[in-house]
Amino acid sequence: MAAEKKITRAEQKALRPIQILDAAFEEFVRCGFAGTRVEDIAERVGVTKGTVYVYFETKETLFxxxxxxxxxxxxxxxxxxxxxxxxxxxxxxSILSLLYEQIAEDRTTRELVRLVIAEGQRFPDLIDRHHDEFIAPIIAKIDSLIVEGMASGEFRQIPVEFSDMVVAPILTRTVLRLIFDDRRDPIPNKEAFLRTYFDLLFNGLLAKPG
Amino acid sequence: MAAEKKITRAEQKALRPIQILDAAFEEFVRCGFAGTRVEDIAERVGVTKGTVYVYFETKETLFxxxxxxxxxxxxxxxxxxxxxxxxxxxxxxSILSLLYEQIAEDRTTRELVRLVIAEGQRFPDLIDRHHDEFIAPIIAKIDSLIVEGMASGEFRQIPVEFSDMVVAPILTRTVLRLIFDDRRDPIPNKEAFLRTYFDLLFNGLLAKPG
Amino acid sequence: MAAEKKITRAEQKALRPIQILDAAFEEFVRCGFAGTRVEDIAERVGVTKGTVYVYFETKETLFxxxxxxxxxxxxxxxxxxxxxxxxxxxxxxSILSLLYEQIAEDRTTRELVRLVIAEGQRFPDLIDRHHDEFIAPIIAKIDSLIVEGMASGEFRQIPVEFSDMVVAPILTRTVLRLIFDDRRDPIPNKEAFLRTYFDLLFNGLLAKPG
Amino acid sequence: MAAEKKITRAEQKALRPIQILDAAFEEFVRCGFAGTRVEDIAERVGVTKGTVYVYFETKETLFxxxxxxxxxxxxxxxxxxxxxxxxxxxxxxSILSLLYEQIAEDRTTRELVRLVIAEGQRFPDLIDRHHDEFIAPIIAKIDSLIVEGMASGEFRQIPVEFSDMVVAPILTRTVLRLIFDDRRDPIPNKEAFLRTYFDLLFNGLLAKPG
DNA sequence: CATGAATGAGTTTTCATTCAT
DNA sequence: TATGAATGAAAACTCATTCAT
Structure with missing residues (x-):
């Protein structure tokens, strides 16, 4: 408790914007951009509306x-x-495991996906930047791995422009969790998920002849 | 032409709600539930706000x-x-081809998916009903097909609770089109997509030994 | 009273914007652009804020x-x-008499002068248009009269670019009334004002030699 | 240079209020009383809002x-x-020359005139005090001069309550400059202005008979 | 049915002012 | 003195909804 008191003005100031961003995340996730009231964000932080505007010029800027x-x-x-x-x-x-962990299992990223789908049209620049900075590099990484694997004879030959199919189960699980929010479609254990995912991905559904 | 002219009062009136629903779809897709103005929906139909309220009690009802x-x-x-x-x-x-056509290629269904992801939290009953009426039966269908295939030795044994992985490329393509709206990630031809999809799904990524 | 009731929807609608403009005039004159509350304008008309925005997009537009x-x-x-x-x-x-009547004696025009002086910097386009449409033509008219009078030998030769001196007493009286608002500097009768004005303007202050 | 450096704490502090008053002048002139933000005044000085309130209790006080x-x-x-x-x-x-210089040519006084016209209604006491301390004595001075001139036969007989006509070209020029801010109505040279002013004032517009 | 003027409750945003540091 | 984070009251503006015509 004494430790908490130690938060000085300066520290408090450095903290404020983070607190507001955290609160904004929760509210925007809960109600969407248009449905969120700046006042509710402020209240969640424990300050007044005006304080939010001290740190962020507009609701759009904050978003x-x-x-x-x-x-x-x-x-x-x-x-x-x-x-x-x-x-x-x-x-x-390894990459797919990491991606699964980061996208499907991590609530923050998952909800970020919701916001990107829901509000992307209102913030096209944001979406474009995200594509360039996050999506494209990861897809490129996976592409190059597949190309490498095909070159070495490790993988079968598939058209590289469809590499998003390789990550599809991850995004699909993410989206289904967003839609059914764990009410339906309860999440099975991660190990089983990844085991089946990799089994299907690498070996396919068909029983091998012979 | 004479037949078209015959669309007078009575038919016009029967048409109105449909016109409003069409307009509502476009606006809700464009701006989300909270961001859409009833007036814009009316304007799209060519009537005034009041008319929308003749047919639908509230904005929620209309949605x-x-x-x-x-x-x-x-x-x-x-x-x-x-x-x-x-x-x-x-x-x-056959089922996956139909699903692909209906979900990923059809703009209306695709945008419906966006609305479900974006507004689902505000309309949980709607989502639940949709799950029960549409999603569950389709998943069940696919599940039973897989079970049947496994039983007959046509398919390898996989845990049936992960059957959503089978449709993952379809939902993934749908979501990517929603996010990038055909600016990035241009859609390749359908035949190639389905061919690769099925090839990967049934045979897997790995080169078969022997 | 029955006559008042006769005001139909249609007539009322045609009247509203005028009523709002009248109310806006009074409030803007009283408090200036920034100091005026749209709500006060509405209240003066007997409607609510929202109604003002039905007719005018913004406070600036209304101004x-x-x-x-x-x-x-x-x-x-x-x-x-x-x-x-x-x-x-x-x-x-004749022209100067009309101008005096229109500018110095007419409250509306007088207050319009106040607004032009006070708010001109915020609405430069408005000022420019007014200059071109009202001030310039009147100055031109007076200029041409003076030129004509000088040509015919009726007037002495004076540099025509100073013709605003001819109307100076009118604008001066206007401004003084604006500043002292009839508390100080009570307005003497119009006939005496014009008589002295013209006497001074045409004959000058100096006693004529001889 | 050493002398300039010496302006430290003590002198700086004595300077502060003046700096604030100067900044306040510019901002109030630019935006009017209601339209001016205390923060903008502070920024112009290079301090923060709080500092302004160290020296002036309220925005009104500062004005x-x-x-x-x-x-x-x-x-x-x-x-x-x-x-x-x-x-x-x-x-x-001599008096009129001085007045012209002080009112029409001096930007500060000119803008003070704008503020008096624009904000006079909000600060009636200020206006009254100004009338008593500045306007009235000057008008009195001119009145007495005219009376003296009439008594000595130097001037023609005119009703003394209209002596503001004598200064009208000065106030008129001031106001026109305020309105058109030197965009229109470019200012001709002072000598020519005064020459014509005095010529018209003393001799009138009419060609003398004989 | 259709209108659209009007409402009023709510939302974003602004800003003079305060006060702990 | 000076700061600037925080406030809170107010102002501009929005919009779902109503209702008389």
Missing amino acids: EAMINHFSVPFQELLAITDELSGSATERLK | EAMINHFSVPFQELLAITDELSGSATERLK | EAMINHFSVPFQELLAITDELSGSATERLK | EAMINHFSVPFQELLAITDELSGSATERLK
């Missing part, structure tokens, strides 16, 4: 800042994927 | 009616899937 | 419309000045 | 202090007029 703020973990994921080693299969599994 | 109105084609899909014949593989391919 | 509305009488003045006859002196007296 | 501060030069003018000598005509010319 954009919030999206940027919560996109940071995604960037870290990108860094990790560069340091993998092993066969193409092993590295692909 | 729900619109969702129901545009969910009809989906029901037809369900009927068709019961009449298929052939091997499990063939029937699965 | 501009109000200025334009009340500038109309000024245009009529211009028309009259073209129909004068008599000597240059007589016509000049 | 009034600013008006008083910039009215000082006017007082000096009054002193000078008492020391003139020569014929009534000569002294009148």
Whole structure:
């Protein structure tokens, strides 16, 4: 408790914008951009409307800042994927595991996906930047792994423009969780999910002849 | 031409609600529930605000009616899937082809998916009803096909609770089109998509030994 | 009273914007542009804020419309000045009498002058248009009269670019009334004002030699 | 240079209020009382809002202090007029020349006139005090000069309550410059202005007979 | 049925002012 | 003194909804 008191003016000031961004995330996720009241964001932080406007010029600005703020973990994921080693299969599994963890299992990223789908049309620049900074590099990474695997004879030949099929189960699980919000479609355990995912992805549905 | 002219009062009146639902769809898709103005819907029809309220009690009522109105084609899909014949593989391919056509390629269904993701939290009953009426039966259908295929030795053994992975590429393509709205990620031809989809789904990514 | 009831919807609608413009005039005059509350304008009309926005998009729009509305009488003045006859002196007296009546004596125009001085910087386009449509033509008219009078030997030779000195007593009286608002500087009778004005203007202050 | 550096704490503090008054003048002139933000005044000085409130209790207080501060030069003018000598005509010319210089040519006084016209209704006491301290004494001075000139036969007999006509070209020029802000109505040279002004004032517009 | 003027409750935004540091 | 974060009251503006015609 004494420790809490130690929060000085200066520290408080550095904290405020983060607190507001956190609160904004919750409210925007709950009600969407248009449906969210700035006052509710403020209340969640424990300040008044006016304070929000001290830090963010408009509701739009706040929304954009919030999206940027919560996109940071995604960037870290990108860094990790560069340091993998092993066969193409092993590295692909690693990346897909990480992606699953980051997108489907992490509530923040999952809800970010909701906002991108729901509000993307109102913030096209934000979407474009996200595509360029997050989606495209990851897709490129997976593409190059597949190309490498095909070149080495590890993978069968498939048209590389469809590499999003490789990550499809991850995005699909993410979206289904967004829609049914764990009421329906309860989430089974991660290990089983990944095991089946990789089994299907690498071996296919058909029983092998012979 | 004379026939067209005959569309007078009585028919016009029967048409009105449909026109309003169509306009509502466009506006709700464009701006979301909270961001849409009833006046803009009216303007799109060429009437005034008041007229919308002649047919629909509130904006919420209109939204729900619109969702129901545009969910009809989906029901037809369900009927068709019961009449298929052939091997499990063939029937699965047929269902997935139909689903792809209906969900990823059809703009209306695609945008309905956006609304479900974006506004689902505000209209949980709507979502639940949709799950029960559309999603569950289709998943059940696919599940039973897979079970059947596994039983007959046509398919390998996979845990049936992950059957959504089978349709994942379809939902993924749908969502990516929603997000990037054909600016990025241009849609390749359908045949190539389905060919690769089925190839991967049935045979997997790995080169077969031998 | 029955007559008042006769005001139908249609007539009421045609009246509303005028009522709002009248109320806007009073409030803008009283508090200036920034100091005026749209709600006070509405209250003066006996409607609510929202109604004002039915007719005028923004406070700025309303302000501009109000200025334009009340500038109309000024245009009529211009028309009259073209129909004068008599000597240059007589016509000049007629014009100056009209101007005095229209600018210094008419409360509406007088307050319009206040708004032009006070808010001109915020609405430069409005000011420019007024200059071109009202001020410039009147100055031109007076200029041409003076030139004509000088040519005919009726007037002494003076540099024509200073013709605003000829109307100076009118604008000065206007401004003084605006500043002291009849508390100080009580207004003497019009006839005496014009008599002295013309006497000084035509004969000057100095006693004539001889 | 060393001297300039010496302006430290003590002198800085003595300077602050003046700096604030100067900044307040510019902002109040630009946006009017209601339209001016205290923050903009502070920013112009290079301090923060709070600092303004260290020196002035409220925005109103600041406005009034600013008006008083910039009215000082006017007082000096009054002193000078008492020391003139020569014929009534000569002294009148001197006074009018000084007035022209002080009111029409001096930007500060000119803008003060704008504020008096624009904000006078909100600050009636300020206006009254100004009338009593500046306007009335000057008008009185001119009145007495005219009376003296009439008594000595130098001037023709005119009703003395209209002496504001004598200064009208000065106020008129001031107001026109305020309205058109030198965009229209470019200012001709001072000498020509005064020459024509005095010529018209003393001799009138009419060609003298004989 | 259709209108659209009017409402009023609500939302975003602004800003003078305060006060702990 | 100076700061600037925070306030809160108010102002501009919005819009779903109503209702007399």
